[in-house]
Amino acid sequence: xxxxxxxxxxxxxxxxxxxxxxxxxxxxxxxxxxxxxxxxxxxxxxxxxxxxxxxxxxxxxxxxxxxxxxxxxxxxxxxxxxxxxxxxxxxxxxxxxxxxxxxxxxxxxxxxxxxxxxxxxxxxxxxxxxxxxxxxxxxxxxxxxxxxxxxxxxxxxxxxxxxxxxxxxxxxxxxxxxxxxxxxxxxxxxxxxxxxxxxxxxxxxxxxxxxxxxxxxxxxxxxxxxxxxxxxxxxxxxxxxxxxxxxxxxxxxxxxxxxxxxxxxxxxxxxxxxxxxxxxxxxxxxxxxxxxxxxxxxxxxxxxxxxxxxxxxxxxxxxxxxxxxxxxxxxxxxxxxxxxxxxxxxxxxxxxxxxxxxxx
Amino acid sequence: xxxxxxxxxxxxxxxxxxxxxxxxxxxxxxxxxxxxxxxxxxxxxxxxxxxxxxxxxxxxxxxxxxxxxxxxxxxxxxxxxxxxxxxxxxxxxxxxxxxxxxxxxxxxxxxxxxxxxxxxxxxxxxxxxxxxxxxxxxxxxxxxxxxxxxxxxxxxxxxxxxxxxxxxxxxxxxxxxxxxxxxxxxxxxxxxxxxxxxxxxxxxxxxxxxxxxxxxxxxxxxxxxxxxxxxxxxxxxxxxxxxxxxxxxxxxxxxxxxxxxxxxxxxxxxxxxxxxxxxxxxxxxxxxxxxxxxxxxxxxxxxxxxxxxxxxxxxxxxxxxxxxxxxxxxxxxxxxxxxxxx
Numbered sequence: 083x084x085x086x087x088x089x090x091x092x093x094x095x096x097x098x099x100x101x102x103x104x105x106x107x108x109x110x111x112x113x114x115x116x117x118x119x120x121x122x123x124x125x126x127x128x129x130x131x132x133x134x135x136x137x138x139x140x141x142x143x144x145x146x147x148x149x150x151x152x153x154x155x156x157x158x159x160x161x162x163x164x165x166x167x168x169x170x171x172x173x174x175x176x177x178x179x180x181x182x183x184x185x186x187x188x189x190x191x192x193x194x195x196x197x198x199x200x201x202x203x204x205x206x207x208x209x210x211x212x213x214x215x216x217x218x219x220x221x222x223x224x225x226x227x228x229x230x231x232x233x234x235x236x237x238x239x240x241x242x243x244x245x246x247x248x249x250x251x252x253x254x255x256x257x258x259x260x261x262x263x264x265x266x267x268x269x270x271x272x273x274x275x276x277x278x279x280x281x282x283x284x285x286x287x288x289x290x291x292x293x294x295x296x297x298x299x300x301x302x303x304x305x306x307x308x309x310x311x312x313x314x315x316x317x318x319x320x321x322x323x324x325x326x327x328x329x330x331x332x333x334x335x336x337x338x339x340x341x342x343x344x345x346x347x348x349x350x351x352x353x354x355x356x357x358x359x360x361x362x363x364x365x366x367x368x369x370x371x372x373x374x375x376x377x378x379x380x381x382x383x384x385x386x387x388x389x390x391x392x393x394x395x396x397x398x399x400x401x402x403x404x405x406x407x408x409x410x411x412x413x414x415x416x417x418x419x420x421x422x423x424x425x426x427x428x429x430x431x432x433x434x435x436x437x438x439x440x441x442x
Numbered sequence: 443x444x445x446x447x448x449x450x451x452x453x454x455x456x457x458x459x460x461x462x463x464x465x466x467x468x469x470x471x472x473x474x475x476x477x478x479x480x481x482x483x484x485x486x487x488x489x490x491x492x493x494x495x496x497x498x499x500x501x502x503x504x505x506x507x508x509x510x511x512x513x514x515x516x517x518x519x520x521x522x523x524x525x526x527x528x529x530x531x532x533x534x535x536x537x538x539x540x541x542x543x544x545x546x547x548x549x550x551x552x553x554x555x556x557x558x559x560x561x562x563x564x565x566x567x568x569x570x571x572x573x574x575x576x577x578x579x580x581x582x583x584x585x586x587x588x589x590x591x592x593x594x595x596x597x598x599x600x601x602x603x604x605x606x607x608x609x610x611x612x613x614x615x616x617x618x619x620x621x622x623x624x625x626x627x628x629x630x631x632x633x634x635x636x637x638x639x640x641x642x643x644x645x646x647x648x649x650x651x652x653x654x655x656x657x658x659x660x661x662x663x664x665x666x667x668x669x670x671x672x673x674x675x676x677x678x679x680x681x682x683x684x685x686x687x688x689x690x691x692x693x694x695x696x697x698x699x700x701x702x703x704x705x706x707x708x709x710x711x712x713x714x715x716x717x718x719x720x721x722x723x724x725x726x727x728x729x730x731x732x733x734x735x736x737x738x739x740x741x742x743x744x745x746x747x748x749x750x751x752x753x754x755x756x757x758x759x760x761x762x763x764x765x766x767x768x769x770x771x772x773x774x775x776x777x778x779x780x781x782x783x784x
Contacts, residue, residue, distance in 0.1 A: 102677050108508070115507055123480070126500040134681040135670075136515070372549050375557045383561055391545075 083118065084110065089245060090149050091132070093312050097145050099138045105131055121150075148312050215291060217272040219265035223294040231298075235305055238263035244306060245313045256306045261299060269295060343419055350423040400424060402433040473533050473615070477506045483532075491698040492521065492528035493691060501682040502529055511638045511661035513623075513676060516684035518666055519728025523621055525684075526662035530617035537617045538659075540605040542626035548633055552643055554602040560595060596647035606637055607651060615657030623675075624665040631675050637661075638678045687729060689716050695729055700736040710747045711736060713780040715759065718769065727759040735759050749777045 087109055091101050109131050116127050125146055133142035215221050222231055239245075242259040269291065276288035323345055373389035381387070402421055406414045418433070425431040476486050483499040494502075502525075505512045514522040530537035540551055574591065578584040594600075603611060609618040620634070637643055638661060641653040653659060663679065665671055687695065693712045696703060703711075711732065719726045727735075735758045744751060752773050760766045769776075 100673065102673075104677055108510070112504060112508055116504075122496060123500060126497050127504060130497075130501055130504065130680040130682060134513075134673075134676040134679075135667075136683055139681075139683055371557070372554065375561075383564070 083113075085240070087113070089240075090128075090145075092245065093145050093149055094132060094142065096313060097141050099133055099141050099145075101132050125150075145312070148308065215272060215287060217265060217268040219269040220272055220291050220294075222264075223269075223298060224290065234264055235260065235302060239305065239309065244309045247306070247310050247313055250310065253303065253306050253310060256309075257299065257303045260302050260306065264298075264302075266295075339415075342416065343423075346416070346420045347423040350420060400431045402431070404433060404435045406435045473535075476533055477503060479503075486532045487525075487528050488698070490528045490531050492524060493695045493698055494525075495687075495691060497682060498525065498684065501680055504680055505660055505662075508680075509641070509658050511663060511679045512682050513663045513665060513671065513679035514682045514684060515665045515667055517686065517726070517728060519730035520684045520686060521729060522664040522684060523619065526617055526619040526664075529660065529662070533615075533617070533660075535614060535616050536612065537619055538605050538609045538612070539619045539621060541621045542623050542630070544625060544627060546626045546630055549604070551604050551630070551633065552606045553604055553645060555596070556600045556602050560600050563595065563600070598648065601645075601648070606634075607643060609659040609661075610637075610641065610643060610651055610653045612659065613654055613657065615654070616659050618659045618661045620661065620663045622666060623663045624668045624671060628672065631672050635674055635678065638675070686719055686726075689713065692716070692729060692732060696732060696736050699733045700740065702740050703736050704745065707739065707745060707747070708736070710780045711739065714747065714752070714776055717776050717779060718759070721769070721772070723760070723765045723768070724762045725760070725765065731759045747777050747780055749774045752777055 088106065091106050091109075094101050109128060112127050112131060113124070116123050118124055128146065129139060129142055133139045215224055222234060226234075238260045241263050242256065244256050244260065247253070247256055273288050273291050273295070276284040276291070279285065279288075322341060370389040370391040373391070374385055374387070375383075377387055377389055378385050400421070402417070404414055404417055404421075406418075414435075418435075421431055421433050476482060480496075480499045480503050483502050484494055487494045487499070487502075501512050501514075504510065514525065516522055526539075527537055575584050575587055578587050601607075605618070609616050623631070623634075641658045642650050644650045663675075686692075689712050692715070693708055696708050696712065715727055715732050715735075735755065738755055738758050739751075742751070742755070753770060756766050756769060756773070760769060
């Protein structure tokens with residue numbers, strides 16, 4: 083589980099929530115105390131220790147929901163799902179029921195509206211005489227519960243380091259890798275073997291396994307896609323932002339303007355927070371008795387060198403005269419955006435624009 | 443004289459320790475009981491008319507069990523300061539408050555020397571110097587004799603503890619409320635770091651003062667987000683954000699705080715306030731304003747909202763003339779809306 087927390091912290095960092103190693107350690111200590119059983123408590127604890135301002139809390143909320151939700155990955159049945167799927171989902175909803183989906187009568191009749199009836203019948207009649215699958219993945223697919231499958235998938239994902247995914251085109255690759263890790267090869271072999279067998283039950287099992295395999299592939303693809311959005315999407319955004327910061331202003335394209343606005347706002351905020359608290363000590367103000375006494379002790383306690391304290395907060399005033407004529411329109415657009423962002427934060431921003439006449 | 447002073451400084455300690463020990467056990471039990479589970483905190487605070495939500499109770503729970511300060515942020519008037527006070531009341535311990543402002547420094551927050559007394563002491567010392575150095579031959583011997591009676595000048599005798607140090611010295615534990623920490627200077631934040639991470643303070647002349655390890659103070663910091671708090675400070679704290687409450691919670695709060703308000707009026711005024719919060723105002727009304735308004739309406743013997751009354755009492759909930767002007771036009775509509783729900 084520690085690894086999971088570290089992974090989650092990584093996800094938060096890519097989503098621009100600043101999490102220090104010390105905070106990660108704090109989370110570990112806290113979790114030892116609160117445990118994993120109560121999801122709301124777990125979430126609140128993490129939220130308090132990791133996200134430290136309202137914006138970060140919001141980001142945290144979305145990341146947490148994406149990261150710690152597995153159920154919907156598994157619950158969304160693929161269109162045209164086989165009766166097995168229905169049985170399986172029943173087993174999941176009713177967690178106390180038996181693990182063996184083949185023995186579940188509930189799934190047979192309900193069999194999903196979109197499912198092919200003849201196929202359902204086929205599967206139904208074959209229930210009694212299909213032998214149990216031999217490959218590990220096959221057993222898991224037909225006999226394991228959804229949560230078993232989910233855990234296996236997550237483990238395989240971790241083994242192939244799906245969180246390293248960077249670009250969209252890698253999705254297929256990672257899907258394949260996860261399937262391989264889960265034991266696709268053995269399953270394939272079993273399917274081929276059973277298909278060639280003369281026994282009808284064997285063949286039926288092969289068909290079943292095949293369907294389950296295709297479904298699993300879709301699910302793994304979904305899983306990888308989610309992981310991609312979690313790990314790589316933000317990463318891509320960062321990459322884009324870095325690039326935009328370096329690109330020449332005149333080369334900016336219209337589609338980038340939204341991103342630029344975000345960056346500009348961040349820059350302006352940084353600038354303001356640095357400069358809004360400059361202090362100046364004056365020769366006037368309140369008498370600093372403490373300093374005076376200390377300082378004058380060397381003169382036998384006679385006060386003749388007085389110390390004053392006074393703090394002046396310097397709020398920057400920004401005055402801008404801007405040429406907005408066509409030749410520099412790209413630059414001035416950037417500047418005006420910057421000023422606009424500044425104006426939201428500092429009260430005193432005055433801008434004058436001109437192309438031929440000056441206007442405020 | 444200095445010897446006598448020294449003796450006095452040392453004496454109280456051995457007496458104080460067993461006392462503390464005796465008082466200790468029942469108190470611990472009591473406090474642990476109050477903070478044992480999140481539900482216990484919930485109901486404990488509710489008993490004091492502070493209606494908490496899941497996050498608030500969890501924050502108090504974690505703060506106590508992990509020994510971490512809580513940084514509370516949120517718009518003004520949602521009960522940040524009140525939380526600290528209520529927790530102190532719940533646990534039956536004192537609440538030491540440090541109000542932050544621009545220019546607050548260590549002499550106001552941590553400690554100050556009693557300069558007047560120190561000056562007097564030097565005077566006395568000067569007079570008795572002859573006796574102390576009696577019989578000493580040569581400078582070396584005199585200096586050695588001077589060293590013998592210890593350095594009382596910078597000792598706890600002459601120390602005036604300020605809130606932070608008072609909180610550390612509180613043997614039975616306490617709630618330390620550092621209010622509006624965002625109003626203080628950056629330098630002050632750095633002063634707080636040692637206190638917040640290790641529950642200790644260093645005084646160069648004396649050494650380090652530590653809190654009683656079994657009864658560390660529960661520290662709450664509040665901030666209105668007027669400026670960004672430094673990462674170093676945030677890292678050491680649990681972060682709790684208290685937003686404006688939803689209608690349900692607000693109604694519960696009003697009921698707890700102003701029980702005289704009839705249910706129907708309570709529902710109306712909560713609906714009205716919630717609608718106001720949706721508007722684009724300079725300062726939206728907070729819970730404290732809702733409570734004030736409820737009290738005002740009770741004083742005016744109101745049983746149901748009506749537009750005229752609302753117009754007359756708008757200044758209770760809105761604190762800017764511009765806001766009042768912009769809302770006045772909408773009052774009829776908002777009141778109707780609030781009445782309609784019934």
